[in-house]
Amino acid sequence: MRLAIFAAAALMLAACGEKATTSAPADASYQETLMTQLLDAQPGDVIEIPTGTFSFDRSFSLAVNGVTIRGQGMDKSILSFKNQVAGAEGLIVTASDFTIEDLAIEDTKGDALKITKGENIIIRRVRTEWTGGPKTSNGAYGIYPVQTKNVLMEENVAIAAADAGLYIGQSQNVVVRNNRAEYNVAGIEIENTLDADVYGNVATNNTGGILVFNMPNLKQPGARSRVFDNDVFNNNTKNFGHKGTPVASIPAGSGVVVNSNDQVEIFGNRINGNKTANIIVASVYSSGLSQDGMSADFDPYPEGIYIYDNEMGDGGKNPDGLDLQALKIALFGPMGALPDVLWDGFVNPDKHDGAALPLSEILCVQNDGAEIINIDGPNGFKNPHLAAGEHDCALEKLAPITLTGPLAE
Amino acid sequence: MRKLATLLVLLLAACGSEETSPTFHSDSNPQRLSDWGMLSASQGALQLGEGVTPYDLATPLFTDYALKLRTVWIPQGAATYTANDAFDFPIGTILTKTFFYPIKGDAWTGAVTYGGEHTVKKDVMTLDGYRLMETRLLVRREAGWDALPYIWNEDQTDAVLKRTGAVIPLTLHRPDGRAEDFAYVVPNANQCAACHATNANTKEIAPIGPKARHLNKRSTFSPAFNQLDYWVAAGLLTGDFSDGTTAQQSADWTDKSLSLEARARAYLDINCSHCHNPGGAADTSGLNLEPDASGPALGRCKSPIAAGSGSGGRAFDIVPGHPEQSITVFRMQTTDPGAMMPELGRAVAHDEGVALIAEWIAEMEGACG
Numbered sequence: 210m211r212l213a214i215f216a217a218a219a220l221m222l223a224a225c226g227e228k229a230t231t232s233a234p235a236d237a238s239y240q241e242t243l244m245t246q247l248l249d250a251q252p253g254d255v256i257e258i259p260t261g262t263f264s265f266d267r268s269f270s271l272a273v274n275g276v277t278i279r280g281q282g283m284d285k286s287i288l289s290f291k292n293q294v295a296g297a298e299g300l301i302v303t304a305s306d307f308t309i310e311d312l313a314i315e316d317t318k319g320d321a322l323k324i325t326k327g328e329n330i331i332i333r334r335v336r337t338e339w340t341g342g343p344k345t346s347n348g349a350y351g352i353y354p355v356q357t358k359n360v361l362m363e364e365n366v367a368i369a370a371a372d373a374g375l376y377i378g379q380s381q382n383v384v385v386r387n388n389r390a391e392y393n394v395a396g397i398e399i400e401n402t403l404d405a406d407v408y409g410n411v412a413t414n415n416t417g418g419i420l421v422f423n424m425p426n427l428k429q430p431g432a433r434s435r436v437f438d439n440d441v442f443n444n445n446t447k448n449f450g451h452k453g454t455p456v457a458s459i460p461a462g463s464g465v466v467v468n469s470n471d472q473v474e475i476f477g478n479r480i481n482g483n484k485t486a487n488i489i490v491a492s493v494y495s496s497g498l499s500q501d502g503m504s505a506d507f508d509p510y511p512e513g514i515y516i517y518d519n520e521m522g523d524g525g526k527n528p529d530g531l532d533l534q535a536l537k538i539a540l541f542g543p544m545g546a547l548p549d550v551l552w553d554g555f556v557n558p559d560k561h562d563g564a565a566l567p568l569s570e571i572l573c574v575q576n577d578g579a580e581i582i583n584i585d586g587p588n589g590f591k592n593p594h595l596a597a598g599e600h601d602c603a604l605e606k607l608a609p610i611t612l613t614g615p616l617a618e
Numbered sequence: 619m620r621k622l623a624t625l626l627v628l629l630l631a632a633c634g635s636e637e638t639s640p641t642f643h644s645d646s647n648p649q650r651l652s653d654w655g656m657l658s659a660s661q662g663a664l665q666l667g668e669g670v671t672p673y674d675l676a677t678p679l680f681t682d683y684a685l686k687l688r689t690v691w692i693p694q695g696a697a698t699y700t701a702n703d704a705f706d707f708p709i710g711t712i713l714t715k716t717f718f719y720p721i722k723g724d725a726w727t728g729a730v731t732y733g734g735e736h737t738v739k740k741d742v743m744t745l746d747g748y749r750l751m752e753t754r755l756l757v758r759r760e761a762g763w764d765a766l767p768y769i770w771n772e773d774q775t776d777a778v779l780k781r782t783g784a785v786i787p788l789t790l791h792r793p794d795g796r797a798e799d800f801a802y803v804v805p806n807a808n809q810c811a812a813c814h815a816t817n818a819n820t821k822e823i824a825p826i827g828p829k830a831r832h833l834n835k836r837s838t839f840s841p842a843f844n845q846l847d848y849w850v851a852a853g854l855l856t857g858d859f860s861d862g863t864t865a866q867q868s869a870d871w872t873d874k875s876l877s878l879e880a881r882a883r884a885y886l887d888i889n890c891s892h893c894h895n896p897g898g899a900a901d902t903s904g905l906n907l908e909p910d911a912s913g914p915a916l917g918r919c920k921s922p923i924a925a926g927s928g929s930g931g932r933a934f935d936i937v938p939g940h941p942e943q944s945i946t947v948f949r950m951q952t953t954d955p956g957a958m959m960p961e962l963g964r965a966v967a968h969d970e971g972v973a974l975i976a977e978w979i980a981e982m983e984g985a986c987g
Contacts, residue, residue, distance in 0.1 A: 244782040248807050266785055266801075270808040272821070294785060294801040297961040303811070303821060303899075319926060319956030325899060326818050348956050349926020355902045372926050379902060400923075424923050426904035426914050453929030453945060454922055499986040502919030502934055504904075 235264030235289045244269050250276045258286040258312055265289065268296025274305045280312030283336035283366060290317040298323040298348075306615060310334050316341075320350040321370075328358035329615050332365060339369035343392045345449045347371040351393065355379055361616050363387050371449060372456050373398035374415070377405065379429050384610050386410065394450040395420045395459065396441075399470075401431040406610040408438045417456070417463035418444040418483065423470045424455060425493065425507035432471040432513075435607050436478065441465055443482040448529070458496040460485040460529035464521075469493045472513040474607050479520045485533060486547050487524035490514050490572055492555035495586055510557045512566060515604040517575040521549040536584060536593055548580035548595065555586055569602035640667040640691050642710040644759060651753055651768040651777035656689060656714045659745065659775055664716070666741040667691065671852060672839050674737070675832040677871040677884040680968040682802060683732035683790065684717040684751060687743065688827065692854055697828070699857035701866065704816075704825045711758040713825055717751040722791040731791045737838065745774065751786070752804045753777050756814070756825055763823040765810030781807045790966055800953075800965040809962055816892045818899040826892050830859075831866035831909075868909075871974060882978035883909050885971055889960060905935060917946055919986035925949075927957040938984040941976035950975060 240263065246256050252275030260281045265288060271278065280286025290299050299317035302309070305327040313336040314321040321337035324330060337351030351367035354360055355378040365388045367374025374393035377383050383405040389412075390396030396412035398420040399405045405421075412418035418441035421434045441464045450457035459466060462484030467473045468491050480487040493509045503509070525547030528537050537547050552572055556565045574581055574597070583596040612618065640655040652658055655667040666672065670691045678686060690697075691712045697705035707713075719730035726749055737743060750770040757764045768777035769784055783806035791797045805812075814823040827833075830846065837845040844862035849855035859865065868887060869880035886907040893900035894907040903923050906915040914920040917935030922928065922945060930948030937943040949959035950972045958964060 241782055244806060248781050267783070267803065268809075270806070270812070272808045272811060293955060295803045295955050295962075295965065297956060297958075301812075303808075303815070303818070317956070318954065325902065326821075346927065349924060349928075353924070355924070372924065376924075378924065424904075424921070426920055427923065428901070428904075451925070451927050451929045452931040453933045454925055457929075497933065498921045499919040499934060501984075501987050502914045502921055504914055 235262045235291070237264040237266070237292075239263040240265045240269070247271050247273070247276075252276065252306075255279055257281075258288070260285045262287040262289055264292055265299065266292050266294050268293075268298050269300055271300070271302045271304055271307065275307065276304065277308045277310075278312070279308070279310050282311050283313045283334050286312040287315060288312065289315045291315070293318045298353075301325070302327065305329055307331075308333065312336075313338065315339070317348045319348045320353045321348060322352045323350070324354040324357060326356045327354075328360075330354060330357055330360045331616065332360075332362045334364045336366040337368070337370070337374070338366070339371075341369070343369045343371075343394075343446055343449050345371055345451060347449075349373075349454075350376045351390075352376065353378075358382055359613055359616055360384070361386075361612055365389075367396075368392050370394065371451065372454060373420070376400065377402055379427055379431075380405075382610060382612065384612055390415060390418075392446055394446075394448060394456045396444065398422060398456070399431065399434050400424060401427050401429050403429065403431055403433055404610055405434040407434065407436045410439045412439065412441045413443050414446050415444045416446050416448045416450070416461050417459040417466050418442075418480075419464070420456070420459070420466045420468070421470045421473050422455065422466075422468045423493075423508070425498065425503035425509070430471075430508060433607055434470065434472075435474045435476075435609070436465055437474070437476045439478045441478055441480045441483070441487075445482070445484050455496060460489075460533060462486070462524075462527065462529050463489050464524060465489070466491065467511050467514055468496065469509045469511055471508075471511065472607065473511070473515070474604075475514075475516045476518045480524070480549075481521065482523045484524070484526050485528040485530075486551035487521045487549045488516060488519075489551045489553075491553040492586070494555050495553045508557070510555060510571075512557075512571050513604055514572045515606075516550060516573070516579070517603075519576050519579070521576065521579055524549055525551070532590060533584075536590055540582075540593060548582045549576070550574055550579055550581040552581060552583050552596070553586035554583040568596075568599045570604075572600050573602040573604050574600045575603060640670055640693070640712070642693055642712065642757070644710075647764075647766055647779060647781075649779050651755075651779075654712060654755065656691060656712060656755070657716065657753060659750065659770075662745050664738070664743040664745055664750070666738060670714075670741075671849075671854060672738050672741075673828070673833065673845060673849075674835075674838050675827050675888065676835045676868040677832070677881075677888050679826075679888050679963065680971055681717060681963045682800065682966050683730075683968070684719055684802075685732075685736055685748075687714075687716040687718070687737055689714045690828065690854060696854055696856040697849075699830065699855055699859040701830060703829060705828050705830075705855065707758050707825070707828075709758055709760055713756040713828070714753055716753040719749050719751065719788075721747055721749050722789075728787060729789045729791060729797075731793070733793050750774055750777070751802065754805075754810065756823070763814070763825070765807055765814055765823055767804050767807065767810065769804055780804060783807075783809060792969075798966060803963070803965065805962060812899065812962055813892050813960075815899070816895065817897045818893075818901070819897055826888075831868040832888065834862050834865045834867040835870065871971070878974075878978055878981060882974055885974055889971070893960070917944075918982075925957075927954060928952075928959070930957065934986050936979055936982070937986055938982035939980060941979040944979050947972060947976050947979065
C-alpha cells in the first residue's frame with residue numbers, strides 16, 4: 210500500500226547557488242541592546258533596528274504582546290547568525306498583536322523567524338536568507354508561524370531554506386501575498402491550516418513552488434486554501450531537504466503541490482516550466498510515511514480540489530525520480546512531457562457506506578488545454594492514464610479571507 | 619507523625635545562622651543574588667539561608683553535566699499538593715537552582731569535568747574544587763512566577779542578575795579522557811519561559827521539578843525520610859496527600875534495579891515533556907513525551923512535522939528495535955543547535971542518557987509498516 214515514489218526523488222546536496230559574500234564585519238555589541246529592549250518591551254512599543262549588519266551568537270525572543278519590531282529595510286537592517294552557537298532559531302516570538310517589518314535574518318542554524326501560538330500578526334518586507342545558497346545544512350524554515358490566527362505575510366523574501374521559505378502551519382485565517390520565495394526546498398507551504406489565501410506571490414527556483422499539505426498526528430487538519438494569481442515557474446532546484454522530513458519527498462520540478470489537504474482552489478496562476486509537473490495532487494501515501502505512525506483519525510486523501518483558469522505551460526518535460534521518468538517515457542516518449550496536472554490516484558475506498566466519492570468531488574479541472582494524468586499510485590503505476598473527462602466538473606468556490614481586528618483593511 | 623514533626627523542628631532549628639536572611643522582593647529584581655538571602659558564598663563554602671530547604675529529583679534534567687543544587691523557601695503557608703502537575707506554591711515562594719561543576723585541574727581555566735555527587739550537608743556545601751556557574755530563581759509573585767538568571771562572579775562571592783543570559787566557553791573533560799569545548803549557555807529571561815511555560819497557550823511560567831512524582835524518593839538531605847513526607851513534616855506541603863507510598867513516582871534513571879521502560883520514560887519526562895506535552899510549546903510536532911503517552915504520539919513510526927536538519931536523515935522518531943534509525947536518538951546525540959533536542963540547556967551530548975534511550979528503543983518489538 211505504502212509507496213515511496215516521491216521519496217525516490219533525489220536527496221543530494223545541491224551544488225548550485227554558491228555565491229561569494231562580501232559584507233562589512235558584523236557588529237556583535239548590538240545583540241545585548243536588542244535583547245534587553247525586547248525583554249523590557251511594553252505593549253505599544255516600537256523597537257527600531259538601525260541600519261547595519263548585527264551579529265548574534267544565540268537566539269533572541271519576543272514574548273510581549275503588542276510590539277512592533279521595525280528595521281530600515283530588508284537590505285539595510287541585517288541580523289546575522291553566522292556565528293550562532295545556541296538556539297534553534299534566530300528570532301522566536303511567543304506573543305500576539307505584533308508586526309515585524311523591514312529587516313533581514315540571515316544564516317541561522319535552525320529556523321530564521323519562528324512564531325508560535327499568537328494571533329493578529331503581520332510579517333512584512335522581511336528577508337530570510339541562507340547566504341551560501343541552497344544547502345542541506347541550512348536551517349529549516351525562513352518565516353515560520355505555527356498555531357497562529359489572523360496572520361498577514363506580505364512582501365517578504367525567503368531564500369535557501371532547507372525546508373520551506375515561507376511556511377504557515379496549524380493556523381487559521383491567513384493571507385500570504387506578494388512574497389518572493391526562491392531556492393528553498395518548498396517555496397511557500399501551507400500546512401494543516403484552515404482558510405488561507407495565497408496570491409500575488411512569486412515562487413521560482415525552489416524544489417516545489419507552492420505546497421498545500423496536511424500531515425498526520427496534529428490537532429488540526431487543514432482545509433479551504435485558495436492559491437491564485439501567483440507566478441510559479443522553473444521550480445527545478447534539486448531537492449536538498451533532509452531525508453525523513455515531509456518536503457524531502459517533493460520531486461524537483463513541482464509547481465503547485467496539494468498533499469492530503471481538502472477544499473483547495475488553484476486558479477488564475479501562471480505556472481510554467483516546472484519539469485516534473487506544474488500541478489501535483491497527492492496523498493501522504495506517496496510521501497513515504499508509515500501507516501503505523503499515523504493517528505487513526507487522519508484523512509490522507511485530498512478531496513474537493515478545484516483547478517481552473519490557470520496559464521500553464523512547459524511543464525513535465527523531465528520529471529524527477531526514476532518512476533516518474535520511466536512513466537513519462539513509456540506514455541509520452543523521450544521528447545514528450547507529463548501533463549500539467551499529475552494526480553497519484555489515491556481515493557478513500559470507504560468514504561460513504563463502502564463507496565468512494567465520485568471523481569467530481571475529489572478533483573475538478575477546468576483549465577483550457579490542461580490534461581490530467583492519474584498515475585495509478587494505489588496499483589504501483591500499473592495503469593497510468595489520462596483522465597481529463599471525468600474531472601471536467603466545478604466545485605463551489607471558496608469565500609475570500611477577511612483579516613479581522615487590527616489587520617482589517 | 620508527631621514524633622517526626624518534633625524531630626524535624628529540631629533539625630530545622632539547627633540550620634542556618636548568620637547569613638543574610640531570606641527576603642521576598644515582591645516587585646524589584648535585586649542585582650545581586652545575595653540580596654535574596656537564599657544562598658551566600660564565603661570562605662570557600664556555599665551556605666543556605668535560614669529556612670531554605672534543599673531538595674532533589676528522582677531523575678533530573680540534563681544540563682551539560684552541571685551539578686545542581688535546588689532549594690525551596692516559602693515565607694508563609696505551604697505548597698498545595700497536586701497529583702500530576704507542579705505543586706501550587708503560595709505568593710512569596712522562591713525556588714533556586716544553582717549550577718556548578720567539578721573543576722578539572724588545580725586552578726580555574728574553564729575546564730570542567732563530571733562524575734560523583736556533591737551537595738549541601740547541614741546547609742553548607744564546600745566549594746573547594748568546584749566552580750559555581752549560575753543560580754536561577756523562580757519567584758512566585760502576585761501576578762505569577764518570574765524567572766531570573768544570576769551569574770556567579772569571578773571571585774565566586776556573589777552572583778549578578780543577567781536577564782539577557784550569557785554564553786560562557788568551557789571545556790568538558792569526560793572521565794574517559796575525551797575533552798571538548800562547548801558553549802555553556804545561561805538562558806535569558808524569555809528562554810526561561812521557553813521551558814517553564816509548560817502550557818504554551820496560557821504562557822504562564824510554572825516550576826517543573828516540584829511535582830509529586832519527581833520528589834517522591836528518599837530524601838538525600840534527611841535520608842531517614844521520603845522527601846514528600848519530609849516536605850509535609852517541614853510545613854512546606856499540604857493538601858490532599860497521605861504519604862509517599864500513595865503518590866506517583868518517577869524512576870531514578872540510573873537505578874538499574876528498575877525497569878528499562880520506567881527509567882527511559884522518567885528520563886524523557888524530565889528532559890522533554892515540559893515542551894512535548896499536549897499543551898506545550900512542542901505540541902506543534904504532535905510528539906508527546908509525558909509518562910502516559912503511547913503509539914505515534916510517543917514517536918513510534920511517526921514522521922517528523924518540521925524537524926529540518928533534526929531528522930538526521932532518518933524517517934521516523936522511533937523505529938522499534940533500531941535506535942540507529944530513530945530520529946529521537948539522533949536529536950539527543952547531535953550538538954548542532956539547529957537539530958538538537960532539547961533546544962535549550964544542552965551543548966554536549968549526554969552519552970549515558972543517549973545510551974538509555976537507545977537501549978529502550980533497541981528492546982522494542984515490531985516494525986514501521
